[in-house]
Amino acid sequence: MEYTGPTAEMAGQVVACALSGGGDMADLFVEERRSLSLRLEDGRVESVTSASDLGGSIRVTRGLSSLFGYADAVDEAALGRLAGELSGTQTQGDMGVMVVVERAEGKPPTSMPPRVTQKEIPSDAAGRARLLHIADETARSVSSEVRQVIAGYAESRQRVWIATSDGLLSSDDRIRVSLAITVMTQRGGLIQIGRDGLALRDGFRLPDDDEVISLATDVARRAVTMLDSEPAPTGRMPVVLANGFGGVLFHEACGHGLEADYILKKTSVWEGKIGCRVAPEFVFAYDDGLGEGMWGTGACDDEGTPSERTTLIEAGVLTGYLTDRLRAVRLGLTLTGNGRRQDYRYLPYPRMTNTYFGADRHTPQEIIADTPRALYAKSLSGGEVNPATGDFVFGVAEGYLIENGKITTPVRGATLIGSGLEVLQGIDAVADDLEMKPGTCGKEGQGVPVGTGQPTLRIRELTVGGTSLS
Amino acid sequence: MKSSAARNSLGPASPLQVARTVLARGRRVGADLEVYVQFGRTVNIKVFGREVEAVAVAEPRGLGVRAVRDGRVGYACTSDLGQGGLDRVLAQAVDNLRAADADPYADLPEVPPRSYPVVPDLWHAGVSGTSLEAKTKIALEAEAAALAVPEIEVVEESVYSDEEARVAIASTKGIEAEAEQSFCFGYVVAHAGHGGDRQSGLGFCLGRDPATLDSERAGRDAAERASALLGARPCPTGSYAVVFDSEVAAALLASVVQALSADAVQKGRSVLAGRLGEAVASPLLTLYDDGLAARGMATNPFDGEGVPQQKTTLFENGILRSYLHSSYTARKEDGEARSTGNAGRGSYRSLPGVTATNLIVRPGEGDLAHVMARVGEGLYVDSVAGLHSGVNPVSGEISVGATGRLIEGGAAGRPVREVTIATDFLQFLSSVSDLGGDARWIPLHGSVRTPSVAVQGIAVSGT
Numbered sequence: 037m038e039y040t041g042p043t044a045e046m047a048g049q050v051v052a053c054a055l056s057g058g059g060d061m062a063d064l065f066v067e068e069r070r071s072l073s074l075r076l077e078d079g080r081v082e083s084v085t086s087a088s089d090l091g092g093s094i095r096v097t098r099g100l101s102s103l104f105g106y107a108d109a110v111d112e113a114a115l116g117r118l119a120g121e122l123s124g125t126q127t128q129g130d131m132g133v134m135v136v137v138e139r140a141e142g143k144p145p146t147s148m149p150p151r152v153t154q155k156e157i158p159s160d161a162a163g164r165a166r167l168l169h170i171a172d173e174t175a176r177s178v179s180s181e182v183r184q185v186i187a188g189y190a191e192s193r194q195r196v197w198i199a200t201s202d203g204l205l206s207s208d209d210r211i212r213v214s215l216a217i218t219v220m221t222q223r224g225g226l227i228q229i230g231r232d233g234l235a236l237r238d239g240f241r242l243p244d245d246d247e248v249i250s251l252a253t254d255v256a257r258r259a260v261t262m263l264d265s266e267p268a269p270t271g272r273m274p275v276v277l278a279n280g281f282g283g284v285l286f287h288e289a290c291g292h293g294l295e296a297d298y299i300l301k302k303t304s305v306w307e308g309k310i311g312c313r314v315a316p317e318f319v320f321a322y323d324d325g326l327g328e329g330m331w332g333t334g335a336c337d338d339e340g341t342p343s344e345r346t347t348l349i350e351a352g353v354l355t356g357y358l359t360d361r362l363r364a365v366r367l368g369l370t371l372t373g374n375g376r377r378q379d380y381r382y383l384p385y386p387r388m389t390n391t392y393f394g395a396d397r398h399t400p401q402e403i404i405a406d407t408p409r410a411l412y413a414k415s416l417s418g419g420e421v422n423p424a425t426g427d428f429v430f431g432v433a434e435g436y437l438i439e440n441g442k443i444t445t446p447v448r449g450a451t452l453i454g455s456g457l458e459v460l461q462g463i464d465a466v467a468d469d470l471e472m473k474p475g476t477c478g479k480e481g482q483g484v485p486v487g488t489g490q491p492t493l494r495i496r497e498l499t500v501g502g503t504s505l506s
Numbered sequence: 507m508k509s510s511a512a513r514n515s516l517g518p519a520s521p522l523q524v525a526r527t528v529l530a531r532g533r534r535v536g537a538d539l540e541v542y543v544q545f546g547r548t549v550n551i552k553v554f555g556r557e558v559e560a561v562a563v564a565e566p567r568g569l570g571v572r573a574v575r576d577g578r579v580g581y582a583c584t585s586d587l588g589q590g591g592l593d594r595v596l597a598q599a600v601d602n603l604r605a606a607d608a609d610p611y612a613d614l615p616e617v618p619p620r621s622y623p624v625v626p627d628l629w630h631a632g633v634s635g636t637s638l639e640a641k642t643k644i645a646l647e648a649e650a651a652a653l654a655v656p657e658i659e660v661v662e663e664s665v666y667s668d669e670e671a672r673v674a675i676a677s678t679k680g681i682e683a684e685a686e687q688s689f690c691f692g693y694v695v696a697h698a699g700h701g702g703d704r705q706s707g708l709g710f711c712l713g714r715d716p717a718t719l720d721s722e723r724a725g726r727d728a729a730e731r732a733s734a735l736l737g738a739r740p741c742p743t744g745s746y747a748v749v750f751d752s753e754v755a756a757a758l759l760a761s762v763v764q765a766l767s768a769d770a771v772q773k774g775r776s777v778l779a780g781r782l783g784e785a786v787a788s789p790l791l792t793l794y795d796d797g798l799a800a801r802g803m804a805t806n807p808f809d810g811e812g813v814p815q816q817k818t819t820l821f822e823n824g825i826l827r828s829y830l831h832s833s834y835t836a837r838k839e840d841g842e843a844r845s846t847g848n849a850g851r852g853s854y855r856s857l858p859g860v861t862a863t864n865l866i867v868r869p870g871e872g873d874l875a876h877v878m879a880r881v882g883e884g885l886y887v888d889s890v891a892g893l894h895s896g897v898n899p900v901s902g903e904i905s906v907g908a909t910g911r912l913i914e915g916g917a918a919g920r921p922v923r924e925v926t927i928a929t930d931f932l933q934f935l936s937s938v939s940d941l942g943g944d945a946r947w948i949p950l951h952g953s954v955r956t957p958s959v960a961v962q963g964i965a966v967s968g969t
Contacts, residue, residue, distance in 0.1 A: 085857065
């Protein structure tokens with residue numbers, strides 16, 4: 037029997053009870069999640085795992101203080117007990133404005149219909165295992181230097197219901213399907229890896245055999261190419277970041293610093309910079325929670341705010357921050373639909389959805405041809421930023437040298453390091469080939485699905501950290 | 507949500523009782539079963555600006571079932587401990603094994619141990635016996651200690667967090683184990699400012715009893731680390747003798763030890779494969795994995811599949827002595843190895859996999875200043891960034907961002923930021939040239955006890 041979510045009446049009562057001890061706002065977050073994952077290594081599907089989660093959490097806010105609890109249950113008794121416990125708990129510090137809502141009137145769900153074609157979870161785990169074998173066999177057929185293939189398949193359906201003390205009840209239905217391949221190659225003592233994946237937001241549609249074959253072939257070829265690589269150069273030099281994975285640049289160098297919790301605490305280098313020129317006039321950047329087919333897309337965020345596309349940089353000028361309810365109120369900003377959480381066990385925070393730089397008019401070929409010498413970062417392996425200083429670092433999974441306008445030797449082991457404010461100013465060319473990639477963003481100990489992307493672009497100078505000191 | 511001092515604050519039904527119930531319900535499914543049950547109680551308090559920012563109290567519960575038949579493994583987990591939930595998780599685990607491929611070595615641990623090691627003091631009444639107010643005070647005191655340092659402009663967050671966890675395992679092979687433990691920790695992120703310059707630093711404290719947490723020191727550490735970096739700028743590119751702060755040494759060692767997983771070795775994912783008995787590391791380096799260390803946060807009588815934890819020598823004076831084994835990787839050695847009790851689980855949500863417990867480095871002599879004095883000229887690294895993307899556990903390459911200070915004339919010189927350091931597992935291990943006597947427990951990357959470590963010939967990229 038499928039769970040159909042809390043009734044508006046029950047949700048309203050729970051929220052009202054949570055607020056009965058005083059507070060500015062309360063909300064209830066209810067979640068049901070089913071997931072299935074398979075992992076192949078050494079040519080064998082070595083594990084098949086299912087997970088079922090059903091639970092709810094309640095938050096009561098007073099000023100900037102949040103009181104939070106959750107239950108691994110969704111019945112009225114369990115949620116009512118939790119609400120009662122939270123309303124009876126005293127916290128120290130500023131009690132803020134005491135607002136007592138007598139009863140929150142629940143409205144009918146405001147959910148938009150999920151844009152999915154196939155919603156039922158198929159029970160055919162063997163069909164998924166078959167795809168992993170195709171990936172394994174394809175990658176191994178590319179070269180005798182392929183030593184190991186790890187392939188993972190994951191699908192999940194997350195349904196959420198959010199009731200707020202404003203009387204709003206929202207819901208969303210998020211289905212994600214992904215297939216990732218890691219290929220390890222070896223020549224003598226040198227081991228290299230290639231990694232990429234497919235991420236689908238089209239109901240429970242499985243990847244086609246052809247998509248898997250093409251992905252596995254591509255990843256294996258790249259891992260073989262990296263066996264010819266030289267140690268990465270070291271020092272300051274121009275960097276061309278390829279489309280797709282290069283979007284980690286905006287995510288780390290700028291995106292995190294625009295999240296309103298850092299802005300409110302004045303622990304972001306981007307605080308106070310709205311309306312300031314932060315990049316050349318051909319630079320545009322967005323956070324788009326509605327992006328069709330993107331990994332971080334949803335009808336609403338995890339506080340029930342409808343998703344939207346927020347312009348963050350317009351013609352080089354900083355135009356927006358990313359908010360959740362708590363910080364938007366305090367900062368006097370509008371809601372942007374960025375209050376997100378990993379699951380019902382966590383408080384929401386301002387988080388990115390899908391971020392990307394907008395496209396400009398150059399072709400990537402023009403940019404490369406116009407570059408005498410640079411590091412070409414084809415694929416990045418992720419990164420990290422300190423929002424307070426803007427200092428970021430990210431790893432180059434697949435890199436090459438550009439010499440005299442041509443992509444030449446592959447290089448390995450490169451790390452890019454810089455500071456957000458400087459790197460945005462240093463963008464000197466943007467191409468027309470915007471592409472998005474899926475990822476998982478970590479913050480506050482929570483992982484949420486995000487999309488990152490960009491067109492190919494060039495940065496005048498960045499510090500490249502490699503092992504080659506010559 | 508009152509805190510209770512009662513020993514049985516986690517409720518009447520023990521995890522072991524739940525595990526036995528699931529096994530009983532699964533008698534007729536026609537597969538070997540292992541049930542892992544986890545009950546917890548957690549408190550997380552965050553303060554900002556001398557006020558409470560968030561209080562979260564939770565009692566997470568869940569279980570996972572591993573089903574094995576003819577070398578095929580299925581797994582399912584749930585937080586729904588009702589009868590419907592238990593029946594579904596059993597059915598899913600058995601369904602799932604049908605889609606897996608057979609592996610002749612895949613099985614549950616065969617022989618239950620006669621007894622488990624007795625590890626005293628894993629659980630302390632202080633965690634459940636301390637009020638929310640007192641716990642909040644710990645976070646507030648840590649914040650105040652950081653704010654008392656004049657250079658500190660803002661404390662981004664000061665957090666107190668604790669957990670009581672009770673875990674049980676039962677299997678159709680006869681394993682039955684249950685253990686309970688508690689721990690608590692605090693951490694502070696402080697930002698120092700001067701002119702337009704802003705730098706940040708982290709401090710932490712940990713223990714099993716909130717009363718023993720030195721929260722003021724955590725706040726002071728965060729403040730001092732942030733202040734020390736004011737005015738930092740890149741240093742010249744070159745090859746340096748680097749002194750790694752114990753915090754950074756812990757992170758790097760935890761990365762390197764991934765290559766000692768027998769699973770990585772057997773599947774060709776380790777640069778340390780085939781090197782047992784060889785002098786892989788510097789003769790100064792002796793490293794243990796000690797699953798029973800008295801103060802280790804990863805200490806437990808048994809691992810994630812009910813095998814007793816133990817102390818294993820990984821490097822002895824630089825010689826590679828052992829890999830880390832689960833029952834699966836040991837079985838694959840056809841009698842040449844046995845499980846070292848390193849089948850770890852992040853939680854009930856995951857299958858056991860090979861992981862380190864507490865990594866312990868045999869210390870050298872002298873404090874950090876002595877190590878810098880002995881190194882003479884070089885770079886002291888007090889934090890690194892980008893470990894997740896900058897360490898390749900398969901190829902062994904390490905390239906990460908770093909902050910710290912130059913070492914000039916045997917003492918700490920000007921602060922450094924926006925540089926990268928690059929090395930690889932084998933170079934890092936073999937080039938250790940000195941160890942301090944300042945060993946301490948670092949909980950940030952697993953559980954590691956290490957002193958500061960000096961390594962020669964590290965590539966630094968700056969100006």
